[in-house]
Amino acid sequence: MTATPVVFIHGLWLHASTWQPWVDLFAKEGYAPVAPGWPGEPPTVEAARKAPEAVAGLGIDDVADHYARIIDDLPAAPVLIGHSFGGLFVQKLLGRGYGRAAIAIDPAQMKGVRVLPPAQLRSSFPALGNPANRRRSVALTEKQFRYGFGNALSEAESAALYQAHAIPSPGRPLFEAAFANFSSRSPAAVDTGNAQRGPLLIMSGQLDHTVPDVVSRSAFKQYSRSSAVTEFKQFPGRGHSLVFDSGWEGVADEALAWLARQGITPGGD
Known part of the structure; x- marks a missing residue:
């Protein structure tokens, strides 16, 4: 029996x-x-910091298509689990018929979501503050990381996570998401009306600055036209770091429990 693949x-x-x-x-x-990286992403954090140009200019469609090709090569339909822009990608892919189920954690803003809280604007400003960043990679300072990711953590934990995990990333996806509602063919669009897709769970950290809870709730509401399973889970007191801070295992356990409730087993069908 083939084990059920999971793509993070x-x-x-x-x-x-x-x-x-x-x-x-x-x-x-x-x-x-x-857990494959984005196209061109160096294999380690250290290497990624030394080569920010490796991912410069990548857009939403570039990354989503990259993961679609990875999924095509798997022996069975996978579970898709994504965080932040990864959460947007798993929704796009699920809507396109990729994947058996998806979990979108603090997902980046899709087309159709119109709320724009001040905290989200501040978190995005390191990229959106300069139009030239659409073609560049952008790195966060430790202070910017604390506001966008580590605001619900101690200063020491946020600093440690920044040192361990933060890398430069392309600015283009943020521009595409920010202007999605002004584009008829935005790459940030998701087929939320697809009734044939697999089940979807959207998770939200209620103290998130980068993707505030109201944005995740608005994304959930976009699926009201679909009869496919769509559920929502909030985590009180958690910020954007909830998948990799000291409380990550509680979030992962919720993901495993939800998959079990959907009848998705590790051993496949």
């Missing part, structure tokens, strides 16, 4: 290796997890 997709300013604890946990549970 990270967001901006983090390296794919951030998912390693999740990969280890899901493998222990019997799944077949992988």
Whole structure:
């Protein structure tokens, strides 16, 4: 019997290796997890910091299509789990018929979501503040990381996570998401009306600055036209770092429990 694949997709300013604890946990549970980087992403955090140009200019469609090709090569339809822009990608892919189920954690803003809280604007400003960043990679300072990712953590934990995981990322996806509602063919569009897709869970940290809870709730409401399973889970007191800070395992356990409720087992069908 083929083990059920799981594809983990990270967001901006983090390296794919951030998912390693999740990969280890899901493998222990019997799944077949992988956490591929974005196209061109260097293999380590250190290498990514030294080569910011490796991902400069990448857009939403570039990254989503990259993961679609990875999924095509898997032996079975995978579970898709994404954080931040990774959460937007898993929704796009699920809507396109990729994947057996998806979990979108603090997902980046899709077309149709119109709320724009001040905290989200401030978190995005390091990229959106300069139009030239659409073609560049952008790195966060430790202070910017604390506001966008580590605001619900101690200063010491936020600083440690920044040193361990933060990397430069392309600015283009933020511009595409920010102007999605002004474009008829935005790459940030998701087929939220697809009734044939697999089940979807959207998770939200209620203290998140980068993707505030109201943005995640608005994304959930976009699925009201679909009869496919769509559920929503909030985590009180958690910020944008909830998938890789000291409380990550509680979030992962919720993901595993939800998959079990959907009848998705590690051993596949």
